[in-house]
Amino acid sequence: MAARHDRLVEDLAGRLEPVRPLARPGLRAALWLGAVAALGGLLASRFAMIGLAHHPDLPDLRLAAAGAVLTAITAAYAAFATSVPGRSPAWALLPLPSAALWIGASGPGCLRAWLSPMQELPGGHEPVGCFGFLVCVSIPLSLLIVAMLRRACPLRPNLTAALAGLAVAAAAAALLAPFHPDEATFTDILTHMGVVAGVIGLNILAGGRLLTR
């Protein structure tokens, strides 16, 4: 059996090529978040920002947006940290508090819309618009983060892919906030959460396979 190992050692040493060590997870997460910010800049140059700025009286919207931003940052860091062997899988817990803030703060808007009899129900086109926006933003961000994560060696591919999906979904929600025309309604929340769950699920399904070494 030792001969088998010796053969493999010789084979691997024979085809060794220099590699550049990957940057730290924090720096790689920052690069990805930079791409998110660039996408946000691109969207701001194309679309009118009629979201948060038009609802100064609703702090929960700002809180939900802040929670989404924090979730995107922490989930991206956790995804890159768990993609490196030897790093603790406990990093996966890092985005949970901010995710709770994001989802928790999205709730009051929905309840307010539901309980207020004077609230005008949104037309069918709006959730569809949100859905399209979230999906269109999520796809390139998912592809980018999976491509970046593949360069490392995720030993728990499904966990890393789930964190990547959470980061993408949160980033998409954060990018949507400045452009969202109304305060969050029940239909909006359902649409958003459906897309978030879909993005995370698809990342686990596809990303988990793509990240498996």
Added chain:
Amino acid sequence: MAVAISLGPRTGSPFGRGAPLAGGRPAGLERNRVEARTGSGMGRDGELAALMAAAQRGDASAYRDLLKACLPLVTGIARAQGVRGEAVDDVVQDTLMTLHAARASYDPARPFLPWLSAITRRRAIDRLRRAGRRPQEVHDPLAFEAEVDPGPAPGAGLESQERGAALARAVAALPDGQRQAVEHLGLRELSLEETAALTGRSKGALKVNLHRALKALRASLVPEKD
């Protein structure tokens, strides 16, 4: 083969069979290797980390040394995870291939052993899962009944302990010359020259003493065995 693993810094000499040092390697790396061989300076982790960093720069000789040094470590970690028999060798192969594919993910500023250990444990778990999914032979009653247990029989340890004690008693009862001949030539497996230098007896006398001692031992142990 049982392998003791220590993931912490170690001062022992980890490499007994490293390849000769290639010319032109960074002086710091060579110093680290020498220090590791002599048990001084950086611990085992520092040595392996230096080899891995050199391997990332494309130093095939350092990489070969690193992989060879990893073999007993990976074997030990795989066994500690519960992998047994030939599957251990499969885990070693899988781990080395993953190490090769993922070598860019090692950060030279961080310790090497946790990185290696994480990869090995994952590969061992993968192996155990695959083995768990495969149908086990135990479901085939005839094959299970006919299976011979390759391990030691119950009480084998006790028996060998008793045999050892009986041999020690018989050797202790021999005359000095014969006892020394058995101890050095038979048990410690020294050469005739070494034993002659150690005891001050001639090689011829040692041969005669060994011959007589073996005859006496045979005579004293056989009745006891019956």
